[in-house]
Amino acid sequence: MKKITLKMWKKIDGIIQRYKEKSGALIPVLEECQDVCGYLPMEVQERISRGLNIPGSTIYGVVTFYSFFTMVPKGRHTIKVCLGTACYVRGGKANLESIQDEFGVETGGTTGDLRFSLDSVRCIGACGMAPAMVVDDDTYAQVSKQNIMKTLNGYK
Amino acid sequence: MDSKDNIIINGSEFSFRPGETILQVAERNGIDIPTLCYLKGSMPTGACRICMVEVKGARNLLPSCATPVVRNMVVETESERVIKSRRINIELLIASGHHNCLTCEANGDCRLQELAYRYQVETIRFPESPAIYPTETSNALIIRDFSRCILCGRCVQACNEVQVNNAISYGYRGSASKIVAVGDLPLDESDCVFCGECVQACPVGALIERPSRYKGRPWEVKKVQTTCPYCGVGCQIDLHVKDNEVIRVTGTEDATPNLASTCIKGRFGYDFINHSERLTSPLIKKNGKFKEVPWDEALSFVADRLGDIKSKHGPDSIGVFCSAKITNEENYLAQKFARAAIGTNNVDHCARLCHASTVAGLAAAFGSGAMTNPIGDIEKSELILVTGSNMTEAHPVISSYIKRAVEFGNAKLIVIDPRRIPLTKFAILWLRQNLGTDVAWANGMMHVIIKEDLYDKGYVEDRTEGFEELKKTVAKYSPEYVSKITGIPADDLIKAARMYANVHPASIFFAMGITQHRTGTDNVKSMANLSMLCGNVGIPGGGVNPLRGQNNVQGACDLGALPNVFTGYQPVNDPVLREKMATAWNVESLPESPGLTLTEMVNKAGSSIKALYIIGENPLVSDPDLNHAEKAFASLDFLVVQDIFLTDTAKIADVVLPSSSFAEKDGTFTNTERKVQRVRKAINSPGLAIGDWEIICGLSARMGYPMTYRNSKAIMEEITRVTPSYGGISYSRLEKKDIHWPCPTAKHPGTPRLHIDKFTRGMGLFHPIDYIAPAELPDKEYPLYLTTGRVLYHFHTGTMSMRSDGLNDIVPECFVEISSEDAQDYNVDDGDLLRVSSRRGEITAKAKISDQAIKGTIFIPFHFAKAAANKLTNAALDPIAKIPEYKVCAVRIEKLWVHGEDR
């Protein structure tokens, strides 16, 4: 897991300090803290809870409600496998599974070495290229078991 | 009424008050609109859409729980369209989970089931969603079955808006939605305090009380409303009884003071009632062993022995301990027995150890020693000062009132406490004083208030006396000087003083943190001074409010279980009153001089006190400097203990008499706000156990002073004849209304607020008081402060609460709360075994590092006999009230072994 460094803790405390007396501070504080750490693990949520005097259950509720927040650290690269109808019928699911197997990672999760985060998405508007996959900002067409690993090997 | 201020529901016209919702108007007029998510007293969330109604002119159906009424609205609550929508809704709710009613605990008491029946929903057109979250069964008290949760949110509201424990919230989204605790942890690892409010609020079988599971169906139980046997709040609870067993407890809906709330002890602490260790036969010790004997033998034996001792050593060689646990009626008989049958004023009870200083201090200042305002007044306070009361643990239901006032009302909270107690989270200001320096901070606040001319001059002039002396005394307590004594920063003290003086009405709440000092009476008088100075006594939302510890400690005091007064605080040394009581009790004369206090009786045990008759108390855990008390009891000629269990004290007795628990008798308790409340018999006592009042009567008859009563009601009738403040109380009136004493006549409505236009003693009296340091301060040898107190999960000496597996599961043993700074200095980790020693004794317990503790001060709860904190405490007494200094002494700690290592 990605460790929260001393530097990060200091930044987090600074953010809490800035918002302390304001109402409706929770969401902006969570956003800024996520920017600092890349994710919002329980230890960070607990510090925010104590700092802003907001119950931990409320914070957990908010973090898990908005898809924008994550409790899993992001990898250096994000893989999005399309599972929209067109991609699905052409093997999107199998592609996803092969990535899961190869890297030992769940959808929504991150590899232990923080190299990849894996997500599935609904139609990305590239049905003509189905099955499609996006890695960081690059879109790949006609992905298959044969070419998928080669593509991913390019991302270190 | 003007017709345009009316609305029409189902064709009939109804008036409404501004701000009312459709649902409220309908309910008020007996029209039943079904609801699921709506929780009375909370903000409507409009989550479930079951309460939808048709409003003429509106395109969509509207949720009646959240729609305010407007003039001339025309509403249909059961139109075809409404019914159709409700049906679909019910179907969706049922399909959203796994609703198998066969073994569901809610069956028969389930809103969803009820609705399905009412709207004849037979087939479900939607596929049942699979359960995503497994049922949580990790704790002993609450089961969370997520497959039955309809996400109505009532539990979240109950937790956050009613109890304000803030333990649960909505989590995740869409079909994955779930009610979550912090980090989605199981309740026992979360902030949950197991009050069970959520369980009672849950309309279906998603939250259930684990101990009640499979014990009985709702229609098989008889519900009996009674008063909680734990603390002085006096929550109204329903005992659910099946086959002479209490199988479940719920808060009584709509009854004050708790409005269906309870804490963990009230709801889950009932195991003691039907416990296998209950005493079921009188016991006489023969050759060091207890032998079961029939009642007649036991009572005759006790009567003979007490008779012998009385004739040999005089009546004052005998002492009676009454009890804050038994009813008013029983306390009345116990003191009558002492005074009329034995002929001694040596009667007292454990109030000596908690609030004797309150009674003495407030009686001196106001003329009456009880809470001045009712609990409900918290809603009217603009500022609340809490000091020396860890309310969330000791009086949880009152703490909810305060938390609500702060979170959802306009009230400000100031906490003055040596520990970072949970209430500090809600406080605008927390002052941390050194132990035992309360007179100093109070004088300091008054110094500032007088210097800045912020006090209520009109009030001080018209209603009080002694102001000039007070002014002279507090003159030297400048914030800087006070800061040196108390450790409270001068600025904070000034801030608190200004706030207290400027915000009106302001109330003060305190408990044992103020009273259990050798300066306890002084501390209490200081609270009275502060309150009067700002004109806060005798007004709604103000007052000086001591929170009484035990369920009936107020009543025991009221009924004369004190050495110096008869019932209703009528002094025994007043010849007229003595004459009146002697006539009523049909005796020649009554003893004149006040008797010994409980602490004095313990000290003199074996010397001038030869025999003690102890009812429902366990002094061998609760008394200070226990090693001494143990020796004293052992040197008595004769010790009788009357209790429901073989307590530590009972074990060393010569005779043990088994009595009924609160669930097995009728009577009354008087709660901390002076409200007299009914206790009702729900089950029969085990074995030969009988009511305390029956035992006392049996004993008295055998000592030549027969007392005969048909029942507890007959005793109450006698009480009202001899007690002016209870004069207007009767069981039939209590059925209909809340009565706070004083209530002198049958027509009198009772007195929720004392001292309204005039103090009981006429003028309120200021007492000039100087600060005196605690009897023992830390030094080289014993470098740490120790303070003692309660935890939420146990009660007093644990006689009752420690017989609940559920409660023991949560706090199984004693602990030493220590700050992380001290822990570092002493190289202590969580769970390490510590030896704590004072000049008087030592105990061992595990360390608990906590941010509630402040460097230099450790805290130990006093409930546990195995590690009795009172082996350490100092028996230095308050000179007036004779209350011991439980709250301050000096100790040292040593580490014995490290957590996880073998010994």
Ligand code: SF4
């Ligand atoms: S919660 Fe109600 S509807 Fe669901 S199974 Fe239990 S009784 Fe039946």
Ligand code: SF4
């Ligand atoms: S038991 Fe009490 S504290 Fe715990 S979740 Fe339920 S309402 Fe909240």
Ligand code: SF4
């Ligand atoms: S647990 Fe009960 S009260 Fe809470 S949301 Fe679910 S159904 Fe409603």
Ligand code: FES
């Ligand atoms: S379905 Fe995958 S891009 Fe449209």
Ligand code: FES
């Ligand atoms: S009761 Fe009104 S929306 Fe649930």
